[in-house]
Amino acid sequence: MRTPAPAPRQSSRLALLATSLGFVIICLDVTVVNVALARIRASLAIDATALEWVVNAYTLAFACLLLTAGALADRFGARRVFVGGFAVFTCASIGCGLSGGAAVLVASRVLQGVGAALCVPSSLALLGAAFPEAHARAKAVSIWAGTAALALGAGPLVGGVLVDRFGWQSIFLVNVPIGIAGIWLTLAHAPDTVRHAARRIDLAGQALAVVTLAALTYAVIEGGRLGWASATVLTSLAAALAAGALFIAVEARHAQPLLPLALFRNAVLNVSSITGLTLNFGYYGLMFAMSLFFQTARHDTPLETGIAFLPMTAVVTVANVISGRLTARFGHRLPMVAGQSLAALGYLALAFIHADSSALAIGLPMLAVGTGVALAVPSINTAVLAHVEATSIGIASGVLNTARQIGGVVGVGVFGSLVRPESGDLAAGLHVAVMLAFVMTLASLVTIGVGLAKPRAAVTNCAG
Template sequence: MRRHLVPPARSSNLALLATSLGFVIICLDVTVVNVALARIREGLAIDSTALEWVVNAYTLAFASLLLSAGALADRFGARRVFVAGFAVFTCASVACGLSGGATMLIVSRLLQGVGAALCVPSSLALLGAAFPEPHARAKAVSIWAGTAALALGAGPLVGGVLVDCFGWPAIFLINMPIGIAGIWLTLAHAPDTVRHAARRIDLAGQTLAIITLAALTYAVVESGTRGWTSVTVMTGLAAAVATGAVFVTVEARHTQPLLPLTLFRNAAVNVSAITGLSLNFGYYGLMFAMSLFFQNARHDTPLETGLAFLPMTAVVTVANIASGTLTARFGYRLPMAFGQALAALGYFSLVFVHAQSSALAVALPLLAVGVGVALAVPSINTAVLTHVDPSCIGIASGVLNTARQIGGVVGVGVFGSLVRPELNDLAEGLHVAAIPAVVVSLSSLLTIVLGLKTSGSLVTDGAG
């Protein structure tokens, strides 16, 4: 008799592992490259400008394409777009590791950003499909966000170990086995989302969105070296404002827009986007500024710098799991507000940190920020999943992650312009940089309190 092979049952937990692996290597690459820059410059004999674009090419592509990637996930299915993004990212990582010159490395980093943009919105949509039950979904989102936050914070340490032991190409080549495993797990266990093939592609909207976000990202990235009042930066900001205004006009008149403006009638989407922007503004800016502070003011090595971040990153996963439990029991408003308040307290505490401060005095503000961000991030993702129609999850996730990415880019630009070794005492610069972080965090906290009228209970609110 002929035996029929029964396809293995899909596992939601393995689908969670697949999406987490994708998010982990994407977040890891945000920070892991920073500790390898000196070795890359020596190994490839490239100048400082090219070295800056090794970092910035990834950020530019990632931030510019998130909205379009979310729309593609809604139209073609989240699993298909996630796998495509994971494959592009993995292949680009290998190309980075094999690069023999600046041009190939920068182009490969650009392609990494393209792959990352395709992965992030679709990964959240896949989580929503794999965990339809609200309480299980809240906990899954907390684990997904926790592993990513842990990777983001552990980047300097992981990068330091890999570079010291195996050389700079290792920080890219390590992505290959992770990518292969993640793609296989996705195909085997992640359920696909409904494809809305009838939806037309809004080419005008996508083009304008890419130009707007690219101009904004470029201007903010260049502000660190050129200054905010330079012609280049001001031109980039003006271009972003102008094309952004045209984008809104085009989307308002389009029958099937890339970004349905009706999405912003949803309070949960608005508050989540504002909160995400503020969280990344402070967190990314802090990571950048503290890396300079540790290495230039305290004269730590790259590996010691990574270890200095360890207290903050060690509690991230625990705090994310706690956030999932709190969200499942009390709704998303409580962890969102409490996390933002705790992060604001951490930023304020930076004004008491000096180069001679004890390890504990430095660690406590970092712990407050790490726990606060880790509590808030899962709740903003859960709020979007809970209140957005499934047909728009991809683009809603794209909006949320675009807001977060813009916040991160602006945060690094602002902190970088205030904490510069050649211009000022790093401790004093850190104290000044803490002020906008506190203001932005408290403004977001006010938005949460006033903008979310209910607790965000997963039992009573539903997916309205």
């Protein structure tokens, strides 16, 4: 096992820039697509269910492969895996931009998800190598998460401008120059990480994970079209449950499992993962639903829709900076609780809006949700870095981000099944969806209170 020498300060900063660029285009791609949905639907002549697949094909591949990507980062080094993922994502973006049909677009979105999965765990591991001192690492993670959160929030506005000016294909092609710059910066300046040469790839576990999440996603998406009591949906849910149970059984007996179940003895990882799942459930679902609400119920253009999302994004960077400082001074529990509490209030307020509600009545709750999510995200990432062994950071990061992406997949599916353009009453479905997000966020707060009963210090050893 080789331990790389600490990177110089300038190299650390450029490594932070490289990882931030990677996370930016990955997160931008999550939200930028939403404002293009109406144009994609008209251009490719597809229905609302197909639109959900355009959004979720990316997130599904992302969620399915994150654990393997974390293991790859541990075994081969985070820099090599990060560069490979960045290259796959960039090439897949070209495929999306040049696609002339739904099948090619969805397939290219799957490849984007593969590239994104390779990038995210390795980018967090790269930050751990570039910033070995805990206080500096907390600030670096705050910046990394802040730029990504800003990209998530800016996606609708950026997408609105691009779609209105250059067509929906441009939201994918814009990734290409960013990808090239990020790959160069990583190769030139990012340090390598500790390599766990004994790590092996668990093919059986990976296959069962794909079946579990794919079956769950199919059930959630098709449930809105076929009905939750349909034989197809129930069969898919049963398949997801069976594959999930078999996955746990295989992992418990495997010598080098894809998901070491011993990791779940770590209360901080468990709480962070549950918090991340609920954050993405509400945020991703809300982005999808509100885009349809603005463009269908309120008849806004893509650009107007992007502008309508500004209250949700205006304070993202500030909230992330505040979260980093709170985490560095008081530990990760406080920003988790504050963020989830604020998001819960936002979801509750959105349960009372209608198509003719004022911009203020819609914007303030969205502002609360965006601020709450931005406060919570850096703290859950810093918590994992601070309480997992250095040789397992990649796989632990994979667990955390898999939980978040599962939340996003289910959120888009559930919100999409409730908020459908053909229903004639988008607001009623939206009210049910945000109340579900409200309840899940409250459950997350209970988990934080029970699982992190004693506040932990922010400055701790990675193996602590």
